[in-house]
Amino acid sequence: MVQVRRLGPDDVDFVRETLTEAFTSAEVVVLGRLIDAAALPGFVAEVDGQRAGLLTYEPGEDWQVVGLVATVRGVGVGEALMHLAMHDAREQRIRRLWLVTTNDNTAALSFYQRLGMDLVALHRDSITNARRTLQPSLPRTGARGIEIRHELELQILL
Ligand SMILES: CC(C)(COP(=O)(O)OP(=O)(O)OC[C@H]1O[C@@H](n2cnc3c(N)ncnc32)[C@H](O)[C@@H]1OP(=O)(O)O)[C@@H](O)C(=O)NCCC(=O)NCCS
Numbered sequence: 721m722v723q724v725r726r727l728g729p730d731d732v733d734f735v736r737e738t739l740t741e742a743f744t745s746a747e748v749v750v751l752g753r754l755i756d757a758a759a760l761p762g763f764v765a766e767v768d769g770q771r772a773g774l775l776t777y778e779p780g781e782d783w784q785v786v787g788l789v790a791t792v793r794g795v796g797v798g799e800a801l802m803h804l805a806m807h808d809a810r811e812q813r814i815r816r817l818w819l820v821t822t823n824d825n826t827a828a829l830s831f832y833q834r835l836g837m838d839l840v841a842l843h844r845d846s847i848t849n850a851r852r853t854l855q856p857s858l859p860r861t862g863a864r865g866i867e868i869r870h871e872l873e874l875q876i877l878l
Pocket of ligand 1: 742788789790791792793794795796797798799800820821822825827828830831834
């Protein structure tokens with residue numbers, strides 16, 4: 721049974737460690753910007769009372785999901801976190817929730833589309849450029865050895 725709640729002060733270490741493990745750094749590259757995903761508001765998921773995932777987002781006119789990780793996979797953690805983000809955004813009268821994922825991350829791409837998100841843009845070689853200028857430590861290869869080069873932008877209108 722997955723339960724989701726807002727991140728609190730006690731979750732700070734979990735958020736930073738989980739993001740660092742998943743993406744090599746809690747500072748993630750998004751469309752040519754380096755964002756500290758651990759410093760943002762968000763939600764945490766728990767399974768059987770243990771933390772099992774997190775979502776952080778950058779609030780604004782639109783909400784951008786910046787960090788999403790399920791440490792327990794395939795039991796609905798990611799879905800529950802995304803649904804709570806959509807629900808809270810709607811309550812704040814936000815009209816658009818969006819995010820980017822990288823070209824290698826076909827699992828995330830199918831996950832987001834299954835949730836009703838739509839592909840709206842391809843940012844070609846945005847990661848290649850960010851590796852040169854912003855974060856040289858960005859891994860060259862991702863899932864299944866695919867070279868990480870582009871960001872794909874998805875959105876859902878609320
Ligand atoms: C992308 C990610 C967040 C998805 O999280 P998740 O918790 O595994 O996702 P869910 O469990 O909600 O859904 C994943 C699959 O499990 C299935 N599932 C969900 N609940 C289930 C249940 N109770 N029993 C069995 N299967 C279930 C879903 O149907 C889905 O299958 P599909 O992908 O074939 O459609 C996760 O894979 C992850 O953390 N990846 C690494 C970090 C990452 O890439 N983040 C996104 C960066 S943009």
